[in-house]
Amino acid sequence: MASAAEQLASNLNFATFAKAEDLKKRLWFTLGALLVYRLGTYIPLPGLNPEAFAQAFRGQSGGILGLFNMFSGGAVERMAIFALGIMPYISASIIVQLMTSVVPSLEQLKKEGEQGRKIINQYTRYGTVLLGALQAYGIAVGLEGGAGLVNDPGWFFRISTVISLLGGTMFLMWLGEQITSRGIGNGISLIIFAGIVAALPSALAGTLELGRTGALSVGIIFAVVLTAIGVIALIVFVERAQRRLLIQYPKRQVGNRMFQGDTSHLPLKLNTAGVIPAIFASSLLLLPATLAGFSNTTELPGWATMIISALGHGQPLYMALYAAMIAFFAFFYTAIVFNPKDTADNLKKHGGFIPGIRPGERTAEYIDFVLTRITVIGAVYLIFVCILPEILIAQTGVPFYLGGTSLLIVVSVTLDTVAQVQGHLIAQQYEGLIKKSKLRGGKRGR
Numbered sequence: 001m002a003s004a005a006e007q008l009a010s011n012l013n014f015a016t017f018a019k020a021e022d023l024k025k026r027l028w029f030t031l032g033a034l035l036v037y038r039l040g041t042y043i044p045l046p047g048l049n050p051e052a053f054a055q056a057f058r059g060q061s062g063g064i065l066g067l068f069n070m071f072s073g074g075a076v077e078r079m080a081i082f083a084l085g086i087m088p089y090i091s092a093s094i095i096v097q098l099m100t101s102v103v104p105s106l107e108q109l110k111k112e113g114e115q116g117r118k119i120i121n122q123y124t125r126y127g128t129v130l131l132g133a134l135q136a137y138g139i140a141v142g143l144e145g146g147a148g149l150v151n152d153p154g155w156f157f158r159i160s161t162v163i164s165l166l167g168g169t170m171f172l173m174w175l176g177e178q179i180t181s182r183g184i185g186n187g188i189s190l191i192i193f194a195g196i197v198a199a200l201p202s203a204l205a206g207t208l209e210l211g212r213t214g215a216l217s218v219g220i221i222f223a224v225v226l227t228a229i230g231v232i233a234l235i236v237f238v239e240r241a242q243r244r245l246l247i248q249y250p251k252r253q254v255g256n257r258m259f260q261g262d263t264s265h266l267p268l269k270l271n272t273a274g275v276i277p278a279i280f281a282s283s284l285l286l287l288p289a290t291l292a293g294f295s296n297t298t299e300l301p302g303w304a305t306m307i308i309s310a311l312g313h314g315q316p317l318y319m320a321l322y323a324a325m326i327a328f329f330a331f332f333y334t335a336i337v338f339n340p341k342d343t344a345d346n347l348k349k350h351g352g353f354i355p356g357i358r359p360g361e362r363t364a365e366y367i368d369f370v371l372t373r374i375t376v377i378g379a380v381y382l383i384f385v386c387i388l389p390e391i392l393i394a395q396t397g398v399p400f401y402l403g404g405t406s407l408l409i410v411v412s413v414t415l416d417t418v419a420q421v422q423g424h425l426i427a428q429q430y431e432g433l434i435k436k437s438k439l440r441g442g443k444r445g446r
Contacts, residue, residue, distance in 0.1 A: 023184075023424040030183035033175050034194045040082045040171075041075040041195070045164055047157045052148045053079050067282055070406060073195025081168040083139070084132055086191055089173045092127030094276070096120060101336055111342075128173060129166070136165035185420040186413060193413040196406045224392060228407070231385055235411040238381050242267040243374050245367070247352045264352075266343070268371055271378040273333040275412065278386050278405040280333075281325035285318060319390055323383045330379035331372075340367040382408075 044050055057065065057077050069076035072085035100106040100120070109116035140161035144153040172191060179187030210216045244265035309315070344364035353359045357366045386404030 020425055020428045023421065023428065026182065026184050026424070027421075030179050030190065033179050033183060033187075034190065037082070037172065037175060037191055037194060038073065038198060040168065041073045041080045041198075042078060043081050045079050045081060045083070046160050047151050048079055048143065049149055049151060050078070052146070053143070056146055056149060067286060067405075070196060070199065071192055073198045075195075079143075081164045082172060084135055084165045084169045085195065086169065086172050086176065086188055088132040088135060088169050089124070089128045089176075089188065091131055092124050095127060096124050097336055101339075125173070128169065132166045132169045133162060136162040139165065184417060184424070186416050189409075189413045189416065192409060196410055227388070227392060231388065231404070231407060232411055234381070235385060235408060236415065238270055238378070239412055239415055241270045243270065243370060244268070245354055245370065247347065248355055249350070249352050266347075266354075266367075268338075268367075268374060269378075270374050271330075271381060272338055272371070272375065273330045273378065273382075275405060275408040276333050277326045277329035277379075277382055278408060280329045281322055281386075282405060284325060285322055319387055322390070323387060326382050326386060327379040330382055331375055334371065334375050334378075338371065340364045340371060343367055 054077070057069075057079075065076055068085070068087065071087060072083060075082040075085060096106070100110050106120065106123075109119055137158065140158040143149050143161070144157065150157055173188075176187030176191055179185070179190055183190075207216065207221060211218055211221045244267050247264045247266050249262045249264075341364045344360060344367060347353065347363060348359040354363055354366060357363050382404075385408060389404050389407075
């Protein structure tokens with residue numbers, strides 16, 4: 001079966017794509033949904049002074065607001081109705097994932113299959129509403145505290161802001177689910193992808209303009225472009241890399257026939273944690289600078305000012321803590337999303353075993369042994385991808401932030417989307433082969 005699928009994948013071409021009517025409909029639906037999302041990032045909140053907010057945001061763009069602005073496709077910079085973006089849903093999903101490892105009832109739901117996943121997804125939606133409402137209310141109060149940001153402060157502005165921002169988040173969550181079911185899949189990831197990619201043309205144009213005027217040398221721009229291409233190639237290689245554990249199944253007898261034992265592989269990704277460690281680490285490190293920016297820096301004690309300056313982009317302390325946090329969250333999140341004991345129990349239940357390893361607890365220990373060592377490689381890879389842009393920006397002074405987090409998200413989502421498209425094309429070819437075989441069978445019967 002695997003060889004047949006590989007042969008079909010190798011035969012995919014433009015003619016196959018032209019015949020895939022269902023895939024083309026899914027692509028058009030996905031593009032239309034992403035266009036609706038982009039339009040929503042330009043609709044401002046009611047009662048807000050856009051000019052005053054844009055001026056205030058420029059002073060905070062280097063903190064955590066800049067990170068959220070990247071994920072929301074510039075909606076935070078314009079304080080649009082999609083300013084919260086999909087982040088409350090992602091936060092709720094992570095919280096529910098963590099709770100499934102701690103709360104026994106949720107862990108049991110996770111093992112109950114499709115019905116259990118539906119209940120967990122419903123809890124995630126409830127958590128999204130709660131987190132979104134709290135964050136929206138905090139934004140409303142924070143906007144009222146700024147000088148001249150709100151035209152008419154009061155409870156009416158707070159309620160309208162909460163309804164607008166929370167409604168925008170829930171709409172994006174629904175839109176992501178529609179893209180997943182009616183589009184080409186990965187709806188939530190594609191929304192974040194579209195927000196990051198939307199800011200890339202203007203950033204590149206601004207950098208090229210600086211090169212034309214002489215503010216940046218052509219050599220620096222060329223070196224940055226080559227480095228970005230190299231990092232993208234590294235991300236593609238590592239994200240597709242797997243450590244495959246050989247799994248064997250014993251011979252089995254069905255009636256009077258003896259079937260030969262099968263062999264398969266248990267794939268372990270080098271980067272099981274994905275982009276989550278980089279997001280967590282950058283959010284925590286940017287939080288002190290953001291809080292200091294909202295307060296009056298002249299009133300801060302000297303030690304606090306020194307710490308905040310040491311945690312600035314490109315500083316040695318910032319990079320050291322950034323690398324340490326990425327490594328910690330890489331191991332922590334891998335332990336959350338992958339349970340070697342459950343995997344070993346499932347293998348034992350279906351009669352599978354790793355050659356030379358006793359089924360059960362020994363298998364779990366071996367899987368954990370291998371997973372820990374490849375997670376070391378994954379953590380080093382994440383640190384390199386995230387720290388290298390920081391060094392380049394600090395040394396060359398490139399004016400736009402080409403962060404490792406954004407590159408990881410863009411490349412990972414692109415790989416997943418290409419895999420989804422190939423999956424639809426392979427399914428289309430399978431359906432065509434089945435129809436041809438049925439027609440041949442019918443003709444022979446006549």
